[in-house]
Amino acid sequence: MFKLSGRKIHNAGLPPGTLVRPESAVAMPAKITLINYDRQQYAEKEISRIEDCFQCKDSPAVSWINIDGLNDIGMIEKLGTHFGIHPLMLEDVLNTAQRPKIDEYEDYLFIVLKMLKYDEENESVDSEQVSLITGKNIVISFQERSGDVFNPIRDRIRKGKGRIREGGADYLAYALIDAIVDNYFIIPEKYGEIIENMEDNLIREPTPEIFQSLHNLKREMIFLRKAVWPLREVISTMIRGESKLIHKTTVLYLRDVYDHTIQVMDSVESSRDLLSGMVDMYMSSMSNRMNEVMKVLTVIATIFIPLTFIVGIYGMNFNYMPELGWKWAYFAVWGVMIFLAGSMVIYFKKRKWL
Amino acid sequence: MFKLSGRKIHNAGLPPGTLVRPESAVAMPAKITLINYDRQQYAEKEISRIEDCFQCKDSPAVSWINIDGLNDIGMIEKLGTHFGIHPLMLEDVLNTAQRPKIDEYEDYLFIVLKMLKYDEENESVDSEQVSLITGKNIVISFQERSGDVFNPIRDRIRKGKGRIREGGADYLAYALIDAIVDNYFIIPEKYGEIIENMEDNLIREPTPEIFQSLHNLKREMIFLRKAVWPLREVISTMIRGESKLIHKTTVLYLRDVYDHTIQVMDSVESSRDLLSGMVDMYMSSMSNRMNEVMKVLTVIATIFIPLTFIVGIYGMNFNYMPELGWKWAYFAVWGVMIFLAGSMVIYFKKRKWL
Amino acid sequence: MFKLSGRKIHNAGLPPGTLVRPESAVAMPAKITLINYDRQQYAEKEISRIEDCFQCKDSPAVSWINIDGLNDIGMIEKLGTHFGIHPLMLEDVLNTAQRPKIDEYEDYLFIVLKMLKYDEENESVDSEQVSLITGKNIVISFQERSGDVFNPIRDRIRKGKGRIREGGADYLAYALIDAIVDNYFIIPEKYGEIIENMEDNLIREPTPEIFQSLHNLKREMIFLRKAVWPLREVISTMIRGESKLIHKTTVLYLRDVYDHTIQVMDSVESSRDLLSGMVDMYMSSMSNRMNEVMKVLTVIATIFIPLTFIVGIYGMNFNYMPELGWKWAYFAVWGVMIFLAGSMVIYFKKRKWL
């Protein structure tokens, strides 16, 4: 589940740009992959020492350095020093509770995104922070854990599918963002199904459990919104094209991702609207049930309380009660009671309480 | 019914511009109609091979290529290549879960719209995506299925009614958008009637079924809004007239469509407002009913419980109960009880519970 | 009552600028009045043939052609042709379901307004569309029916009161708009009274009927808002003064109307806020009533059910029940019961249920 606030408290007071290992960091060595390509050639290798990728700084080909795991502060610092990355970027890479944002530095564009994954088991969304540092010929991507949604892109690079080998670093950055946003669509789809199920259940039988999961869903939506909404601004900043790092041809593609982001937001908003409608529905269902319970009670009580009064009368022990001696009195009383009960039943039928 | 999210999941990861047949595509050959006209002459033919319309690229007359059915990817690809249409446009044509949008490319204006049809049977709205690619002398329109709202326009072209034969491709694009928006008016009208009916029913007899359809209607409104709202922006982008493809004279007409869009949105918003008022109404009706049920119970119980107590007293078997021996005691008790019941009835009448 | 959607469906598909008689048009010949004035002189006549006012096109004096009734399409067409009015304007004149708007054409300013009248009988608002076509020396006003709020203006023209005879056509247009907006103030005033009455009634006795009229009032507000809100934009467009048809001196006056529009909107918004507060009030009143009903039931039941139990005990027929034989047992039971009932009454008094 998402957390309300995520900034590490122990960070407060440190000078800006100080690197602090995120609490959630897995105590494992980072996995570094270097992909190097241009129109003609392509190279991919997994490296163990960060220094092994330093030579790509001066290469005219596009380099994509992907780092899984934020545990090794020293390595990240070395990387930053070599490539001239501003310490504030590195601090933000390590602060895994960032909201999506874009910062323009002189030589780099710094982009923070949330990679979302629907966790079928907990019926909730897992979020992993991905930071992209995009330079002239280089994209450095940081992930919290290994496992990502970038395999189709790696494949396209390997096989030279599409425009990717012809594009520059900005196109690669676009492709990575696109892959992340494309995966967002799975989530509203999942929630859409859950909501539809829930609507059916709400009609058939409103239970507190359903209301509980309704509430949880609303909660998820709040946080989903928080993860997707700022993205709009990130991408529109890129489109506005003030950075010289983004080529005009890439802007067309970014516009496409922008549309997708809006579409995801639209779905989230619609879900929110539907969910608040369902709260009303639950409430009305509850009061409907209450109405029915009360009707049963009222019908039973209204029919039998007067009858009980009548039989009570003839249970009195007065010496002089003429009716008691009449021959057919007992049966007459039965007749009266059946008539009374009958007319009440008819009355209730007419009022649709039965 | 509308779907919450519609992007095809299997699209994720493909390079941008890859054409994927939409899931909803009907497995039928596409129907291609070519209409070619200028002030003097007019030609209309249904063609089976896409190549048959290629020559109109260089024709000075306005060409309208209408394609019903998105099944034949190969054909669409050929069309794109011949007319120099950017692959991103073609991808969006095939992605039938787009929200309405406009994209400006160098030689073309790409517009996505939703053609809405009220389905009397399901009391819901059917939506079909229409994409317009507008070039200098050409409009290419893509529809998901055959059957559309463009017949009056075809007629106007055939008979040379109005300005249509004098206008260029931009005027044709306007006319198509206008036809689609004009048909939107039918929907709030329909819903307006349903809402009015529902209001009457809510007053007369609030049932969970009415609440259910109230909820469905709110749902429809959410999605209707989603289909119409972005249109505002689409048209205002066209009006702002930054594209050289749109002539000044057409802008006047676009302003007219813009007003219509606003009017439709206004109706949708008003309906939403009315519907939330009706949720309150339902809730208040429910609690009103409950009040009445409770009043019946309370009146009956309050009248008879004390009476039953009284008759219980004289049913006790104490050896020494002086009243039991009195001659008129029985009738006196009756008198007391009638008096009690009567005064209670008066009391309840005064409190308006009866 | 207002309608949710008003565009005539049979319009859809016609070429833009086609004139269609509005459904609501009264089948009567239109009444045409021509007022012609400048600083020195003044002429007013009712004319029967539209051609009789054609000569005023070239007159340097200000001409005000007022047309009551939209039934005679042919006449309107002739008028349009002679004065060079764009067909889209005429189409909009006839479409009586327009929202207030302003369109700038080359030689004319086209303004659509709603003339509102409070209908005492139905406690609702009547709306009539007024269209103003303002040219250099001419104002053409179209109304749906005869009967309007312009008499004071006619009077001011006749008697030369105020600045009106010195102002141009733009000042006349301002005066007409001002007269319409001034009459808006009557409506929130009326509703304000109704709301205050309703608040008193809600406190004294909440009935479903009051809630029903509360809902109706909310409905009226939705539509009133729809009629007034766009006016703000209409007038601010005029103030911004981009049209050469509006003189600088008139802008001062328009600013005044603008303030009035805002004031009306303010009242409508306040009414809306008050009305939603009143829904809460109604709901709370209802649950209050319920509480009271329940308290009565509970008090009666709680006092008498235990007593009935006690008298039931001594109604048992066991052979050996020692109490039955005791001399004062009957009176002792009475004592116990009175004590019980009394202490309960005290308990309920303390809990403020009585």
Place this chain on the structure above:
Amino acid sequence: MFKLSGRKIHNAGLPPGTLVRPESAVAMPAKITLINYDRQQYAEKEISRIEDCFQCKDSPAVSWINIDGLNDIGMIEKLGTHFGIHPLMLEDVLNTAQRPKIDEYEDYLFIVLKMLKYDEENESVDSEQVSLITGKNIVISFQERSGDVFNPIRDRIRKGKGRIREGGADYLAYALIDAIVDNYFIIPEKYGEIIENMEDNLIREPTPEIFQSLHNLKREMIFLRKAVWPLREVISTMIRGESKLIHKTTVLYLRDVYDHTIQVMDSVESSRDLLSGMVDMYMSSMSNRMNEVMKVLTVIATIFIPLTFIVGIYGMNFNYMPELGWKWAYFAVWGVMIFLAGSMVIYFKKRKWL
């Protein structure tokens, strides 16, 4: 109490700039005070004929003409004519239902404000309209009644405290606005106290009366908002400094008033938020009470109804009921009943209903 709409209906139709005595005007001669000052000297006098202040038009010193009472139309007209004040300003001075606004005329700045006073007795806010006409060396202020919040300013002028004698007419206007806004702070403070009291009462004992005053408070907030909100715009218009009548040095001070206005608005908004939270609280309190009432009823009924049934059994008159003859049967029945009642009490204790 505030009124929903305040424009005088009898105004409608009059030419703009016509002066109409406000309905609320007190039938008393206006009180005119003239204060004349510069750095060196200072003069203050009460005058009875408006002509007595005409000479100050040409004085290089700052003149402050304060007029209490709007009854004397003739006098106001004379004043307007002499100082060249546009009739629209004078009309607005007399229309005491204006919302706060600023209008820039050629030689004057026209500002309308609401002077608010908390009326302890009615626990509501009194509002009086103050209009300021600020010229080059002159400020003319109009008030509805005598009695204002300007005494500290008069004092500062008399004693030459602060910058006031050094500032121009714009500084004086600022000082007057500042005095009015400073007095606004008293109102949210008062309401803050009332709200806190109310919260305590709501927790202890929610009565319809509290809800009623909650509603009244919400109503007051709606109108308070209406009086303060437009002020923001008024002052920010002055700060933007497009008028040559406002000196740069005064802008610093206006920024200060602006901050105060925002602060007051903030308080009003917070109060509104708190009040809607309190509606929820009231509702929940009500349903809580209902729950408790129902629990009492249910506990009593559930304990005694089965017992009454048991004693009913042994009140039957069958000839053959073996238990009736058993020696200790009566006491056994008592035992059973005590056990039953006891276990129910324990059950209810466990469910926390007792």
Place this chain on the structure above:
Amino acid sequence: MFKLSGRKIHNAGLPPGTLVRPESAVAMPAKITLINYDRQQYAEKEISRIEDCFQCKDSPAVSWINIDGLNDIGMIEKLGTHFGIHPLMLEDVLNTAQRPKIDEYEDYLFIVLKMLKYDEENESVDSEQVSLITGKNIVISFQERSGDVFNPIRDRIRKGKGRIREGGADYLAYALIDAIVDNYFIIPEKYGEIIENMEDNLIREPTPEIFQSLHNLKREMIFLRKAVWPLREVISTMIRGESKLIHKTTVLYLRDVYDHTIQVMDSVESSRDLLSGMVDMYMSSMSNRMNEVMKVLTVIATIFIPLTFIVGIYGMNFNYMPELGWKWAYFAVWGVMIFLAGSMVIYFKKRKWL
């Protein structure tokens, strides 16, 4: 707890720039600390007479004068006079009920912030106003009380950690703001925990006490929002960099604080959303409970009322009641009653009321 309105009433009417001791000021001499540093050297001293820091005005090194306690008006006035600080700034320093704001003066930037501290004991937030006057080489900070969050910064200055000794006064101001904002993160974190606890409790057992603290939390959020929201504007004003006092290099860092502010606001907004969801949850829980109570009552009443009626019948004393004489009648009646009760139990089980 926060107060709704905080401006001191006795301020109203005083000339602007008059210094008034804040009510909340502790009657203790102010504690003045002077820190003086540049790249090479560093000096820190506590001074008792304000005159001791006057010489730093002309020092090229950066001076940070921190003043704890606002009791000594005279001292603050002297400080203002010596450093040429506008009286409006000093007035605002003393008005401890300011909302966060930034004002640009000629030589100084005036910033007001709220230092927030979570008070574990009262489960509420303590707020202290911090004012920063930033000049060319000087930062003067005012605090209401001693005790702050600036110790890490003092430490960084002493030890020359990070960039702080190299930056100018603007960097110091940034560092102070950053320290304050960093401490904000603790608060949503705390509230996040409380909210999660509360959610669990709401599900398990909704009590009025929980609702009460829910309401309190909403209240806290309203005021927290009020303290943080304006900060966004403060910092974005600084970033926009129109002031010559803020260097370009500092802007990068300010952008970082800006992001943090947004993140805090996001958390506050999410909490607000969650809290309103929880109000719904509480309400639904309440009505759920009510439903259960009613079901118990209905089940008991519905089973026993008819049975009591039956035993009542055979308690009647008619002379001729054939059943009374039948041998097994008593047991037959038992059989009938057991059957009745049993089928009712089954019926209720089927309706899930048991």
